[in-house]
Amino acid sequence: MTKQNIHKKHPLLLEIKNISKSFVSKKSVLKAVDRVSFNIHSGETYSIVGESGCGKTTTARMVIRLLDADKGEIFFEGSSISALTKQELRKKRHKMQIVFQNPYGSLNPRMKISALLAEAISIRTEKPSNVRAEAKRLLQSVGLGKENLDKYPHQFSGGQRQRICIARAIATNPKLIIYDEPVSALDLLVQAQVLWLLKNLQQEYGFAYLFISHDLSVVRYMSNRIGVMYNGRIVEEGTREEIFGNPQHGYTKLLFASSPTLKNADGFAATNIRKSTETYQKVLHEVKRQSNKNITANQTHYVLSDY
Amino acid sequence: MYNTIFKIRKKTNVYILTGLSLITIVFIFSIFGSLISEFDPLRTAPAMRLTAPGSIHWMGTDDVGRDIFTRVIYGIKISMVIGFVVTLISGIVGTIAGISAAYYPVTSKVIMRIVDSIMAFPTIILAIVLAGILGAGMRNIIIALAISYFPMIARVVRNATAEILATEYIESVVVLGKSNTYIIFRYILPNIASPLIVQLTYTFAMAILNESILSFLGVGIQIPTPSLGAMVSDGRNYINTAPWIITFPGLVISWIVLSLDLMGDGLRELLDPKRRHSKLRFKKMAILQSAYKATETDMQDLLKIENLTVVAADKHDTHEIVRDVSFAIRNGETMGIIGESGCGKSITAMSILKLTEPNIHIAKGYIYWGDICLSELPESRLRTICGKEIGTIFQEPMTSLNPVFTIEQQLSAPIRLHLGLKKADIHQRCIRLLQDVGIKHPEKTLKSYPHELSGGMCQRVVIAMAISCDPRLLIADEPTTALDVTIQAQILGILKELIRTNHMALLIISHDMGVIASLSENITVMYGGEIVEQDTRDSIIERAAHPYTEKLINAAEELYDGADELTIVRGSVPRPGEHIIGCKFAPRCTFSTRRCHTERPPLIRKKYGKGTVRCWKYI
Numbered sequence: 001m002t003k004q005n006i007h008k009k010h011p012l013l014l015e016i017k018n019i020s021k022s023f024v025s026k027k028s029v030l031k032a033v034d035r036v037s038f039n040i041h042s043g044e045t046y047s048i049v050g051e052s053g054c055g056k057t058t059t060a061r062m063v064i065r066l067l068d069a070d071k072g073e074i075f076f077e078g079s080s081i082s083a084l085t086k087q088e089l090r091k092k093r094h095k096m097q098i099v100f101q102n103p104y105g106s107l108n109p110r111m112k113i114s115a116l117l118a119e120a121i122s123i124r125t126e127k128p129s130n131v132r133a134e135a136k137r138l139l140q141s142v143g144l145g146k147e148n149l150d151k152y153p154h155q156f157s158g159g160q161r162q163r164i165c166i167a168r169a170i171a172t173n174p175k176l177i178i179y180d181e182p183v184s185a186l187d188l189l190v191q192a193q194v195l196w197l198l199k200n201l202q203q204e205y206g207f208a209y210l211f212i213s214h215d216l217s218v219v220r221y222m223s224n225r226i227g228v229m230y231n232g233r234i235v236e237e238g239t240r241e242e243i244f245g246n247p248q249h250g251y252t253k254l255l256f257a258s259s260p261t262l263k264n265a266d267g268f269a270a271t272n273i274r275k276s277t278e279t280y281q282k283v284l285h286e287v288k289r290q291s292n293k294n295i296t297a298n299q300t301h302y303v304l305s306d307y
Numbered sequence: 308m309y310n311t312i313f314k315i316r317k318k319t320n321v322y323i324l325t326g327l328s329l330i331t332i333v334f335i336f337s338i339f340g341s342l343i344s345e346f347d348p349l350r351t352a353p354a355m356r357l358t359a360p361g362s363i364h365w366m367g368t369d370d371v372g373r374d375i376f377t378r379v380i381y382g383i384k385i386s387m388v389i390g391f392v393v394t395l396i397s398g399i400v401g402t403i404a405g406i407s408a409a410y411y412p413v414t415s416k417v418i419m420r421i422v423d424s425i426m427a428f429p430t431i432i433l434a435i436v437l438a439g440i441l442g443a444g445m446r447n448i449i450i451a452l453a454i455s456y457f458p459m460i461a462r463v464v465r466n467a468t469a470e471i472l473a474t475e476y477i478e479s480v481v482v483l484g485k486s487n488t489y490i491i492f493r494y495i496l497p498n499i500a501s502p503l504i505v506q507l508t509y510t511f512a513m514a515i516l517n518e519s520i521l522s523f524l525g526v527g528i529q530i531p532t533p534s535l536g537a538m539v540s541d542g543r544n545y546i547n548t549a550p551w552i553i554t555f556p557g558l559v560i561s562w563i564v565l566s567l568d569l570m571g572d573g574l575r576e577l578l579d580p581k582r583r584h585s586k587l588r589f590k591k592m593a594i595l596q597s598a599y600k601a602t603e604t605d606m607q608d609l610l611k612i613e614n615l616t617v618v619a620a621d622k623h624d625t626h627e628i629v630r631d632v633s634f635a636i637r638n639g640e641t642m643g644i645i646g647e648s649g650c651g652k653s654i655t656a657m658s659i660l661k662l663t664e665p666n667i668h669i670a671k672g673y674i675y676w677g678d679i680c681l682s683e684l685p686e687s688r689l690r691t692i693c694g695k696e697i698g699t700i701f702q703e704p705m706t707s708l709n710p711v712f713t714i715e716q717q718l719s720a721p722i723r724l725h726l727g728l729k730k731a732d733i734h735q736r737c738i739r740l741l742q743d744v745g746i747k748h749p750e751k752t753l754k755s756y757p758h759e760l761s762g763g764m765c766q767r768v769v770i771a772m773a774i775s776c777d778p779r780l781l782i783a784d785e786p787t788t789a790l791d792v793t794i795q796a797q798i799l800g801i802l803k804e805l806i807r808t809n810h811m812a813l814l815i816i817s818h819d820m821g822v823i824a825s826l827s828e829n830i831t832v833m834y835g836g837e838i839v840e841q842d843t844r845d846s847i848i849e850r851a852a853h854p855y856t857e858k859l860i861n862a863a864e865e866l867y868d869g870a871d872e873l874t875i876v877r878g879s880v881p882r883p884g885e886h887i888i889g890c891k892f893a894p895r896c897t898f899s900t901r902r903c904h905t906e907r908p909p910l911i912r913k914k915y916g917k918g919t920v921r922c923w924k925y926i
Binding site: 051052064066089090091092093094096097098100101102105106107108109110111119120123157158159160165168172187188189190191192193195196214215216217218220221244254255257258259260261262263 | 474475476478479480481482483484485486493494497498647648762791792793794795796799818819820821822824825848858859860862863864865866867868869870871873874875876877879880882
């Protein structure tokens, strides 16, 4: 119910319609993303959860046009961005930003933090009068002191670098920020800090998030709605409560069964011996065969299936 | 640009210093030399021909009586000008060609074909041919040399640029919608500066050397202009009667080229830290697989670590990265070490078998394997002792396997060494091992190469290798961190079953509380290189005593249980080498008192149970 209220209040921001992407090598064709569709409303967090190679990162890169989709269309604020030329796209870039997984590789090692932030601020439509003061404000909003402005990236820890990446992403005043595994390279306690920061920033500025992760617990904390992805397809989509409270698809259930927690610690590994390995493979095999028919569990909950 | 590069590592480099001072001497001579010498480099004095070096003619005179010292000084000038201009032209052309080749795939094909075909000729031959076609003279030599050298630069630049284009920081600036020109000047050029500068230094040296060769061959600088190469050429006829004519210019050429090469070598070392650490993991694996049949020990503790302190040394100083760590593992027991990155958990495990990087070594403490003291053994004996008894699994399955051998070759090697089985028996054992780790088609897998298998499959093979000789202890360092959750669940299940059926002891290291909890009976919590708490799994999870353990467990539980609010622990782990006098966790701890900041708490026994904790709260 609360979900639908959100829909009424917030307009549709991003609309993905049946996008596909294949990578062709000499020997084979790999369908990385296969007929994926989803919507993101402004101010909400939509997460794609799945394992390596499921196509979640490829999807994210197509949304921000670091890759071009083979088929399908992407609408941002009502207009199609899949057909934009590079020049037209450049003008829209500031509305959509991305934060990558590896905090050690996403900052130019030869630039000071102030320059890295100024660079992002400079693409805003309305430029602030004092760029350095604005950079200072951005750093503070991600929990770093102004004394850090004249440092180089290598002087920071992984968690701090990820904060700088986030400051850079919000510096352009975007509508949508894509996070590609933003905390999976970070330690547990630092993870909590960064996730908490992301939620706070969202509440303060009203960003929409597209959140990509393999980690169910992180996704659970962050998301309003979740798409579970396997083998290039979104096999199940629903609100957080629907996915976690009432998982329908075999693969979603498998993912839940695979995550160790502290409570099931004793039984966990014991139940996952060879017998269940075979069931896993059976489930995974079935998922691969499924067609493009969506069955609706309820208004917001979809499951990919062939029955 | 130069400034930022040199700031990175301030250490003065002996090659650069030597090279720089040598070339400065040459420079000073070429600039001020003409003031000292009163001779004209071109004026002939037949009366003075072939005078030996003396007080008037310091380097003697040549066959027409010209002063060699003066001519050498002018020769240096010409060489330097040629070297500089050639480097400048080939540098600019090469950089433009290299960057455009990396940037635009279509251009790349055209440019790289041209570059390849030029590089197919030996540089000097090409330069001779070009100089021959263009005719002698300074301008033509420069053109010929620039054409010969720009391909090498283009290639270096293209490779460096391609490497940078693949990084995430390039994507993050593309997303900002910045133009290509901006990206090239702000991102590409500063980041390719190091390899480029090194290459330019070599080009400078080679240009000077090759100018000399061309002039020597008569297609270079024309007589009577004093060029070092032309002077060597002249002197060749008098090598027996007047050796000084050839000696001095020759020495100067060697001097210049040597000093520039030294500078190049120094720069390469200074700017490229990657060159030093290139040890591959599978080399370390090989160490573990050497033959030895250990005697049975009936000591209760299988592995015992006592007051282990490990230090890391760099050029400036040494600092403790593991301090005063003690624990014991009994036969068949499982121990998990948990901690965040940099807490010393992996270093502790690696130290057991001395697999740490060469600059890291044990400063204090002992490691016992039964009644053998591993930490005192020379490395050669350690290898023979550990081969069979301790199996190891590392995080990255791909780097633990050798890509050029089949799975069967790699799996059977330790079995043959340690167990001395017959060929057919070895094959049977390999098949059984693969079945044990849950591989469905062992025959097929045995014939495969590592790259043909998925990450999960590779990790299974690595586990099979680790247990191939029935070790009594398995050390697993983040065995599932690189794997997907569904695969992780399977691997954890396999490990659990293997431990039970083979009665192996396990030392597992992980940052993931769920992984540690599902496999270990006892848990050691490390923070900042120290043990902060040690107890049974249930005590740690349900009644964590140390504030850090408590925060860690709490954070894990909140995430696993889907809490709406996360409790935030401010600050970050201490950096290795950061000096903290009191408790290492005190700066982040909500309970810390003044004592916590000034005095280091000892590890004390808990009031209830067998566990230990390092916190002033309990004293």
